[in-house]
Amino acid sequence: xxxxxxxxxxxxxxxxxxxxxxxxxxxxxxxxxxxxxxxxxxxxxxxxxxxxxxxxxxxxxxxxxxxxxxxxxxxxxxxxxxxxxxxxxxxxxxxxxxxxxxxxxxxxxxxxxxxxxxxxxxxxxxxxxxxxxxxxxxxxxxxxxxxxxxxxxxxxxxxxxxxxxxxxxxxxxxxxxxxxxxxxxxxxxxxxxxxxx
Amino acid sequence: xxxxxxxxxxxxxxxxxxxxxxxxxxxxxxxxxxxxxxxxxxxxxxxxxxxxxxxxxxxxxxxxxxxxxxxxxxxxxxxxxxxxxxxxxxxxxxxxxxxxxxxxxxxxxxxxxxxxxxxxxxxxxxxxxxxxxxxxxxxxxxxxxxxxxxxxxxxxxxxxxxxxxxxxxxxxxxxxxxxxxxxxxxxxxxxxxxxxx
Numbered sequence: 001x002x003x004x005x006x007x008x009x010x011x012x013x014x015x016x017x018x019x020x021x022x023x024x025x026x027x028x029x030x031x032x033x034x035x036x037x038x039x040x041x042x043x044x045x046x047x048x049x050x051x052x053x054x055x056x057x058x059x060x061x062x063x064x065x066x067x068x069x070x071x072x073x074x075x076x077x078x079x080x081x082x083x084x085x086x087x088x089x090x091x092x093x094x095x096x097x098x099x100x101x102x103x104x105x106x107x108x109x110x111x112x113x114x115x116x117x118x119x120x121x122x123x124x125x126x127x128x129x130x131x132x133x134x135x136x137x138x139x140x141x142x143x144x145x146x147x148x149x150x151x152x153x154x155x156x157x158x159x160x161x162x163x164x165x166x167x168x169x170x171x172x173x174x175x176x177x178x179x180x181x182x183x184x185x186x187x188x189x190x191x192x193x194x195x196x197x
Numbered sequence: 198x199x200x201x202x203x204x205x206x207x208x209x210x211x212x213x214x215x216x217x218x219x220x221x222x223x224x225x226x227x228x229x230x231x232x233x234x235x236x237x238x239x240x241x242x243x244x245x246x247x248x249x250x251x252x253x254x255x256x257x258x259x260x261x262x263x264x265x266x267x268x269x270x271x272x273x274x275x276x277x278x279x280x281x282x283x284x285x286x287x288x289x290x291x292x293x294x295x296x297x298x299x300x301x302x303x304x305x306x307x308x309x310x311x312x313x314x315x316x317x318x319x320x321x322x323x324x325x326x327x328x329x330x331x332x333x334x335x336x337x338x339x340x341x342x343x344x345x346x347x348x349x350x351x352x353x354x355x356x357x358x359x360x361x362x363x364x365x366x367x368x369x370x371x372x373x374x375x376x377x378x379x380x381x382x383x384x385x386x387x388x389x390x391x392x393x394x
Contacts (some may be wrong), residue, residue, distance in 0.1 A: 023308025110307025111220025162355035188388015
């Protein structure tokens with residue numbers, strides 16, 4: 001059982017590396033098994049085919065994200081702290097899974113690569129909804145001014161999105177976790193009730 | 198002469214459509230000339246090869262962008278109005294050139310596609326510098342509070358970037374020009390001196 005998990009993980013790691021370096025379309029099953037040091041039937045046994053590896057990768061990654069969303073949805077406290085906490089957790093998770101994030105962006109923005117359908121847009125849609133929800137709670141609680149909640153959600157998700165993109169596109173990134181926190185804190189100061197420095 | 202320009206434009210249009218639909222790597226010179234209704238030697242005469250068409254496309258697009266930057270750099274007036282004006286012009290230019298913007302994102306985020314080098318990152322770097330400059334002028338003029346200028350530049354460029362991405366990724370876009378203006382106005386309210394609603 002332990003061995004099974006190791007073999008699965010070796011195949012996933014090898015495939016991810018190839019998908020990122022060469023592109024999904026250009027990667028063959030032969031290259032994946034060679035890099036993982038296993039036989040073709042082993043790959044077929046665990047994942048059926050290249051599509052199966054890709055979908056497992058995407059499903060696992062989305063589950064990690066969903067775990068963060070569930071955690072924040074169950075949390076209590078000031079909206080400001082919860083928003084900052086959510087953004088921090090997402091950012092840290094992106095850094096920990098930077099190669100799969102790179103692949104998701106390549107699939108999402110790149111040319112058609114023959115990948116099976118996966119609803120990558122759910123990340124963005126869910127983040128918008130989570131932030132909008134917290135922003136609305138902050139307004140209802142008198143923590144934020146009564147402003148257009150969609151403006152708040154889009155601006156915060158835009159900052160998260162762009163700073164994540166910077167981690168995959170620029171070496172070294174010109175904006176990091178500290179910059180994102182500083183951007184969000186300044187933004188939340190701007191919509192806070194009464195606060196002004 | 199007029200005819201020359203028309204032929205060049207037909208080749209550029211046909212190539213852009215193919216690069217976006219099939220990807221740059223998968224597009225052949227044969228497909229481009231067939232779509233443009235010209236002969237292979239005509240393409241070679243005007244652009245040398247596929248790389249030449251791509252580079253001309255990229256150079257023209259960057260020149261449009263640089264034109265907007267020059268226009269805003271020569272402008273005067275309140276920083277707030279200039280920032281909004283810049284974002285509007287960039288957004289409108291993106292909509293007018295949506296297919297080439299789609300290609301740039303596909304090249305920038307996508308898997309290696311064998312394109313000749315073009316410094317796509319200059320768009321982002323230039324936008325950051327232009328916004329930071331206007332934000333600093335706004336602070337010096339007492340229009341904005343003295344906050345961290347890089348936070349302001351990154352947040353505004355993040356909003357512009359993400360709303361542009363929405364135009365190429367989501368049909369219909371869930372956030373449009375009006376949303377971007379509303380996001381930026383709310384943000385600029387938040388850093389304005391004295392203003393509070």
